[in-house]
Amino acid sequence: MNIAAISGSLKSASTNINILKAIAALAPEHVHIAMVAGLEKLPHFSPDIETGDELVNDFRKRIGKADGVIFSTPEYAFGIPGSLKNALDWLVSSGELNEKPIAAISASPLYSGGDKALASLLLTLTALGTRFDAQSSISIGNIKNKMSPDGTITDVATIQALQSLLTNLMERISKP
Numbered sequence: 598m599n600i601a602a603i604s605g606s607l608k609s610a611s612t613n614i615n616i617l618k619a620i621a622a623l624a625p626e627h628v629h630i631a632m633v634a635g636l637e638k639l640p641h642f643s644p645d646i647e648t649g650d651e652l653v654n655d656f657r658k659r660i661g662k663a664d665g666v667i668f669s670t671p672e673y674a675f676g677i678p679g680s681l682k683n684a685l686d687w688l689v690s691s692g693e694l695n696e697k698p699i700a701a702i703s704a705s706p707l708y709s710g711g712d713k714a715l716a717s718l719l720l721t722l723t724a725l726g727t728r729f730d731a732q733s734s735i736s737i738g739n740i741k742n743k744m745s746p747d748g749t750i751t752d753v754a755t756i757q758a759l760q761s762l763l764t765n766l767m768e769r770i771s772k773p
Contacts, residue, residue, distance in 0.1 A: 598627060598628045598629070598664050598665075598767065598770055598771075599629050599631065599662065599663050599664050600624075600628060600629070600630045600631070600663055600664060600665045600666065600667060600766065600770075601630075601631060601633045601659055601660055601663035601665075601666045601667070602617040602620070602621065602630050602631065602632050602633065602666075602667045602669070603617075603632075603633045603636070603666060603667070603668050603669075603681070603684070604617055604632070604634075604668075604669055604670070605668065605669065605670025605671060605677055605678045605680070605681035605714075605718075606670065606671050606678065607636065607637045607678070607680055610748065611671075612671070612704050612740050612741070612744065612748070613669040613670060613671055613702070613704055614632070614669075614748075615744065615748035615749070615750070616669045616702060616704055616737070616740075616750070616759070617630070617632060617667060617669050618748075619749070619750045619756070619759060620667060620759050620762070620763050623756070623759060623760050623763055624763060628763075628767060630667070631659075631663075633656070633659050633660070635652065635656070636680040636681060636683070636684045637680055638652050639652055639653060639656060639680075639683060639684055639687060640652070640653065641683060642683050642686035642687050644690075647690050647691075649687060653687050656684065656687065657687065657688065657691050657693050660688060660693040660694065660697075661693040663697070664697075664698070664770045665697060665698040665699060665700070665766050665767075665769070665770045666694070666697060666698075666699045666700075666727075667699070667700045667701075667702070667762075667763075667766065668681075668699065668700070668701045668702065668718060668722075669701075669702040669703075669704065670701075670702070670703055670704075670711065670714050670715075670718055671703070671704065671705060671711060671714065672703060672705050672707075672709075672711030672712075672713055672714030672715075673714070675713040675714070675717075676713065676714055676717045677714050677717050677718050677721070681718075682721065685721050685722075685725065688725060689724075689725065692726070694722070694725040694726060694727050695725065695726035695727075696726060696727075696728055697727055697728065698727070698728045698729065698733075698766055698769040698770050699722055699727045699728065699729050699733065699766070700729070700733050700734065700762050700763070700765065700766040701715060701718050701719055701722065701729070701733060701734040701735075702715075702734065702735055702736075702737065702759075702762070703715035703718070703734075703735075703736045703737070704736075704737040704740040705736075705737070705738060705739075705740060706739065706740055706741045707738060707739070708738040708739055709736070709738055710736035710737050710738030710739075710740075711736055711737075711738075712736045715734055715736045719734060728769060729769075730765070730769070732761065732762070732765045733762070733765060733766065733769070734762075735758050735759075735762055737755060737758070740755075743755045
């Protein structure tokens with residue numbers, strides 16, 4: 598089982614990247630979770646050039662080959678970061694996410710956990726035709742107090758929530 602993992606944050610020491618790494622560490626041996634980096638290198642989406650360039654086509658292929666996708670995003674100005682929205686816009690007409698099982702996470706140092714970003718992400722993923730259910734997303738508030746300084750998640754409830762999210766995604770991948 599191949600799962601793509603996309604962080605909405607471009608920060609190298611991102612909490613969201615660390616969350617995706619934690620999920621990868623929880624995955625059973627038969628599940629390969631690969632980070633999809635380079636969102637900042639994608640050109641600005643334009644309907645006039647829907648075919649995209651080499652970077653766009655590589656991004657589309659990586660998403661297309663994945664059995665499922667996990668997103669983890671911070672909240673910027675009550676929404677998802679522009680680089681993540683831009684990447685998703687490149688997938689609208691090509692359909693790589695159509696009928697693909699997904700999991701979505703928002704994380705924030707605020708107690709709200711980035712709930713507005715999560716709602717925005719799920720709205721966009723709905724428009725892209727992805728498959729998810731009520732157990733396919735979580736919002737993690739107060740994330741800085743749930744991680745060690747090196748980025749390891751230390752909060753047992755958060756680890757359990759991530760494990761449940763991954764299990765749900767694997768089940769939905771297995772049942773097309």
